Amino acid sequence: MSKQLPRRMLIGSGGLAIGILMARRHIKPAVAEEETREADKIKQSDAHYQRFPKGPQRCQICLQFVPPDKCKIVQDPIVPQGWCQFFAARENAR
Ligand code: SF4
The missing domain is CATH 1.20.5 (Single alpha-helices involved in coiled-coils or other helix-helix interfaces)
Structure with missing residues (x-):
C-alpha cells in the first residue's frame, strides 16, 4: 500500500x-x-501615422479601423482621431 x-x-x-x-x-x-x-503589420512610421486627423480623414471612419484602438494593417495602438497614408473612407463615412 x-x-x-x-x-x-x-x-x-x-x-x-x-x-x-x-x-x-x-x-x-x-x-x-x-x-x-x-x-x-506596417510600422506606424512607415505609414506616416499621426495621432491627429488630416482634415476630415481619420481612423474612426477608415475601412481598416477596428474599434477601439486597432488597425488591420498598421501596428497598434492607434487612436480614432489618428490618420495615416493608407486611409480609405468607409462607405457612408461622415
Ligand atoms: S487611417 Fe491608417 S492607421 Fe488609421 S485605420 Fe486607416 S489604415 Fe489604419
Missing part, C-alpha cells in the same frame, strides 16, 4: 503535467499567431 501511494502521486502529477502541456499547446500557437500578425 505504501509503495502504491507514491506511484499514484506520480501518475497524478504526470497527468497534471500532461494537462498543463496540452493547455499550453492550445494557448501558445494562438499567442504566437497573434504576435506574428502584429509584427507583420
Whole structure:
C-alpha cells in the first residue's frame, strides 16, 4: 500500500503535467499567431501615422479601423482621431 501511494502521486502529477502541456499547446500557437500578425503589420512610421486627423480623414471612419484602438494593417495602438497614408473612407463615412 505504501509503495502504491507514491506511484499514484506520480501518475497524478504526470497527468497534471500532461494537462498543463496540452493547455499550453492550445494557448501558445494562438499567442504566437497573434504576435506574428502584429509584427507583420506596417510600422506606424512607415505609414506616416499621426495621432491627429488630416482634415476630415481619420481612423474612426477608415475601412481598416477596428474599434477601439486597432488597425488591420498598421501596428497598434492607434487612436480614432489618428490618420495615416493608407486611409480609405468607409462607405457612408461622415
Ligand atoms: S487611417 Fe491608417 S492607421 Fe488609421 S485605420 Fe486607416 S489604415 Fe489604419
